[in-house]
Amino acid sequence: MRLLNAKCSKLTANRLPLGIYISVPFCRTKCSFCNFASGVFSRALFDQYVQQLCSDIESSGAIARELGGLLDRRVDSIYLGGGTPSVLAPDQLKRIFETVRNTFDVERSAEITVECAPGTITGEILQSLADCGVNRVSLGVQSFIDKECSSVGRLHTRAVTLDDIARLRAAGIGNISIDLIAGLPHQIADTWQTSLSETLATGVPHVSVYMLEVDEDSRLGNELLAGGSRYHAHFVPNDDLTADLYLAACERLEKAGVQQYEISNFARPVTHGFGLRDSRHNLKYWTRQPYIGFGADAHSMLPATAELNARGIEAVRFATPDSLESYTSAGGRVQQLLASRSLIDREAALEECFFLGLRMNRGISFSALQKQFGNDVVETYAPIFAELVEAGLLEKPASGLRLTPRGRLLSNEVFARFLKTSSPRTTLA
Ligand code: SF4
Known part of the structure; x- marks a missing residue:
């Protein structure tokens, strides 16, 4: 792509x-x-x-x-x-x-x-x-x-x-x-x-x-x-x-x-x-700013190191176990976290921008997307945008997209349309 x-x-x-x-x-x-x-x-x-x-x-x-x-x-x-x-x-x-x-x-x-x-x-x-x-x-x-x-x-x-x-x-x-x-x-x-x-x-x-x-x-x-x-x-x-x-x-x-x-x-x-x-x-969650979680069932997202960045990875996501017993079991924290780690490449980052950005009433801005992902991003997703606008789930303010009130009720269906292209990768390509 x-x-x-x-x-x-x-x-x-x-x-x-x-x-x-x-x-x-x-x-x-x-x-x-x-x-x-x-x-x-x-x-x-x-x-x-x-x-x-x-x-x-x-x-x-x-x-x-x-x-x-x-x-x-x-x-x-x-x-x-x-x-x-x-x-x-x-x-x-x-x-x-x-x-x-x-x-x-x-x-x-x-x-x-x-x-x-x-x-x-x-x-x-x-x-x-x-x-x-x-x-x-x-x-x-x-x-x-x-x-x-x-x-x-x-x-x-x-x-x-x-x-x-x-x-x-x-x-x-x-x-x-x-x-x-x-x-x-x-x-x-x-x-x-x-x-x-x-x-x-x-x-x-x-x-x-x-x-x-x-x-x-x-x-x-x-x-x-x-x-x-x-x-x-x-x-x-x-x-x-x-x-x-x-x-x-x-x-x-x-x-x-x-x-x-x-x-x-x-x-x-x-x-x-x-x-x-x-x-x-x-x-911070919805605008993809860095956060770190501690304790059982706590999620983190951090910018990738320069080494991973050079390999096309923008961010890492990881989470602790959700069971109290696993969380408090002795040792192995890094191994636990590594097992849960997702490496967020550009495509995964773009998907996140859609399904996190659309949660907010201000929606997503085309110019911000283009600045981050290149000029062709809006064109690439235009058919999905059009389909969701036609279905009354998205609306177009001046220069971007946002959920309609009905789209907020059916947000999971909307977000799923942006997850078709790929999912966050768990291993390096
Ligand atoms: S059990 Fe009740 S108080 Fe505890 S986390 Fe769930 S909703 Fe909150």
């Missing part, structure tokens, strides 16, 4: 400082809809896990070299996700942040986010978040209707959520994001509107709205696929209603000035990033 012969693009161009993702796979209970590699584990394991995590952070320079990645020491975002990081003990949280700060140069203005489940933010945890420099909290609210929360195994209520938000603000952490799920058992249009009203009334600057995923990796998903009634499966809205709830959220949030900037993400205006109170960390 001619694209491969175009001059080598540089992932290094306009490269931002590194983002760090840290996975904490521990939860108080396992939500019935959850398909993440997280679970309820004995507290005795927490310390072993934190020790392993800190050891990996300290070894990150050597690990990156072995994987063929360039690791920037400058860090402008840290994201502790999971799982529920707020179930860790305060001293465990402090050890993680101390290790990060001792290993990397964390910028003073870095965005430092911790995911918390409402009801887990004790006074001690709140103090340690503030002591660790955490300036953003992502709250897994999912719904403001108590019955909907309890039906999926969440332990919090509306009152607990509102109290947590007030306490976070009183502690100086006003940059709060609320997660909501469309498609929970018992949810109907009215209760969904109530959750949206409550969310807007809090005035939080960021909201994420996800549609319930139905797959065999969660108990609820399994039950739905089997047509059963455990886990309130028979009270789950059908696909059409779930899609309507999602679209209603897009409309309602937008009208209230909480603008959609990505398929699942909405933010109030400020003056950074897209001019919105967006998630700096997540923007």
Whole structure:
């Protein structure tokens, strides 16, 4: 393909400082809809896990070299996700942040986010978040209707959520994001509107709205696929209603000035990033900026070393095992990561630009693509663009492409059209 012969693009161009993702796979209970590699584990394991995590952070320079990645020491975002990081003990949280700060140069203005489940933010945890420099909290609210929360195994209520938000603000952490799920058992249009009203009334600057995923990796998903009634499966809205709830959220949030900037993400205006109170960390994923992940089931993408670059490789992606047992098993971290490594050549990088760039409401810019991949890139993909525009899934703003509202609902189908040409290579050609 001619694209491969175009001059080598540089992932290094306009490269931002590194983002760090840290996975904490521990939860108080396992939500019935959850398909993440997280679970309820004995507290005795927490310390072993934190020790392993800190050891990996300290070894990150050597690990990156072995994987063929360039690791920037400058860090402008840290994201502790999971799982529920707020179930860790305060001293465990402090050890993680101390290790990060001792290993990397964390910028003073870095965005430092911790995911918390409402009801887990004790006074001690709140103090340690503030002591660790955490300036953003992502709250897994999912719904403001108590019955909907309890039906999926969440332990919090509306009152607990509102109290947590007030306490976070009183502690100086006003940059709060609320997660909501469309498609929970018992949810109907009215209760969904109530959750949206409550969310807007809090005035939080960021909201994420996800549609319930139905797959065999969660108990609820399994039950739905089997047509059963455990886990309130028979009270789950059908696909059409779930899609309507999602679209209603897009409309309602937008009208209230909480603008959609990505398929699942909405933010109030400020003056950074897209001019919105967006998630700096997540923007790194969608704009293909470097990040490194630590802990179980943590993914990384780093620019390739000059040696790999000379062989047509732009970036390396790798991930840790998703099982806690494999992650904490002694030794072999580099071998584990090498086994998962994908070498991203120019074609794979181009595909990523399509399916990551289209996630964002601003879409992809033809001139940016041409600058990076050569003038013929738009022509090469023109038939796919035309087909998706014809199907009403993509639209053409002035000089690029973006998903239509319907395209956002069917985004996986759209992205699949850009994965036909090749997939990321796992070995050197
Ligand atoms: S708290 Fe989050 S990570 Fe934990 S089980 Fe529930 S949805 Fe999954």
